[in-house]
Amino acid sequence: MNRKDFLKSAGAGLGMVFVGKELAAAPLVQQTSTCTLIPSETAGPFPLDLSENTAFFRKDIRETQQGVRLNLKLRVVGAGNCLPMRNVRVNIWHCDKDGVYSGYNVANNRGDANSKYLRGYQFTDANGEVEFTTIFPGWYTGRICHIHFQVYVSSTYSAVSQLTFDVAAKNALYTANRTIYAKGTDPLSYSQDNIFSDGYALQLATLTPNTTTGGYDSFMQVTVQGNGTTGVGHIEKETAKVFELGQNFPNPYRTTTTIPFTLKQAATVRLELWDLSGRKVATVLPDEVRSAGEHTLEINPALWGLPTGNYMYQLVATTSQGTFVVPKMMTALR
Numbered sequence: 001m002n003r004k005d006f007l008k009s010a011g012a013g014l015g016m017v018f019v020g021k022e023l024a025a026a027p028l029v030q031q032t033s034t035c036t037l038i039p040s041e042t043a044g045p046f047p048l049d050l051s052e053n054t055a056f057f058r059k060d061i062r063e064t065q066q067g068v069r070l071n072l073k074l075r076v077v078g079a080g081n082c083l084p085m086r087n088v089r090v091n092i093w094h095c096d097k098d099g100v101y102s103g104y105n106v107a108n109n110r111g112d113a114n115s116k117y118l119r120g121y122q123f124t125d126a127n128g129e130v131e132f133t134t135i136f137p138g139w140y141t142g143r144i145c146h147i148h149f150q151v152y153v154s155s156t157y158s159a160v161s162q163l164t165f166d167v168a169a170k171n172a173l174y175t176a177n178r179t180i181y182a183k184g185t186d187p188l189s190y191s192q193d194n195i196f197s198d199g200y201a202l203q204l205a206t207l208t209p210n211t212t213t214g215g216y217d218s219f220m221q222v223t224v225q226g227n228g229t230t231g232v233g234h235i236e237k238e239t240a241k242v243f244e245l246g247q248n249f250p251n252p253y254r255t256t257t258t259i260p261f262t263l264k265q266a267a268t269v270r271l272e273l274w275d276l277s278g279r280k281v282a283t284v285l286p287d288e289v290r291s292a293g294e295h296t297l298e299i300n301p302a303l304w305g306l307p308t309g310n311y312m313y314q315l316v317a318t319t320s321q322g323t324f325v326v327p328k329m330m331t332a333l334r
Helices: 003-011 167-176 234-240
Strands: 069-078 089-093 119-123 129-135 147-154 157-165 216-224 243-245 257-263 267-274 280-290 293-299 311-319 322-330
Touching: 069 089, 069 147, 089 129, 119 129, 147 216, 157 167, 157 216, 234 243, 234 322, 243 311, 243 322, 257 267, 257 311, 267 293, 280 293, 280 311
Parallel strands: 069 216
Antiparallel strands: 069 129, 089 119, 089 147, 147 157, 243 257, 257 293, 267 280, 267 311, 311 322
């Protein structure tokens, strides 16, 4: 299976996840506050279907864009129990320092129609978190500074919304970096913005200076419908008739871990490992006929000369009905 097919299988709704070293050791705890659904907002006039272009599968979405570095972390939890929503795809996109979006060249957005900067997607880890490296966005006439995001919980449900920042903190950033943000401070208040004028409390991300990067860190919790990964569509139902792929254990792990799977019928199975960039790095189990029943595979990425890190494991099962694919994340403690 090539990278394009791998990413398509992940976008089908079951999802996959990669995690950075900062996230792996975070405790899996229930939130103490009441979880309220993130408000639904328009995808805006300049969206792109990121799932149709595997180039968008990336953590660093800056490309060559100039701006103050922003490390953005989103935590996705379910409204039913405030627990992490794992293995869901999160898209983000926003304008550049001058208020221009990639991928469009129209009267109100004079940009490059063939560009793809400041757009990307990742998959939530065991803590329900994704992290992106980007630049702090600028603003444009009629809109306060904001970032668009979309959470694909399954093939039948996604949540579309936007986030913004504290006005004083944001404008202090612009003022401190006048040579980069030539348009100056953002003139709008929340009440003057057509998206946040009806409320923004659930869409306000933190903005904290990062002395190591010289940029800023930002965090926001996003609550979506469900308890854990929920909402199954046709593809998931058809795959479940053939096999179920379990979560590796222990997870997180340090050296070796065991991957369980159950075949509902005999199938030719293959287990692959993929890295953060969507590159297949090892075939743990080559195509092999396995009988119906419960199976386990113990693996150690070091056996394939792979450094300690976080990898995607993907099971491919082929029967007379076709080929079925499910990926999941292994979270490694460093």
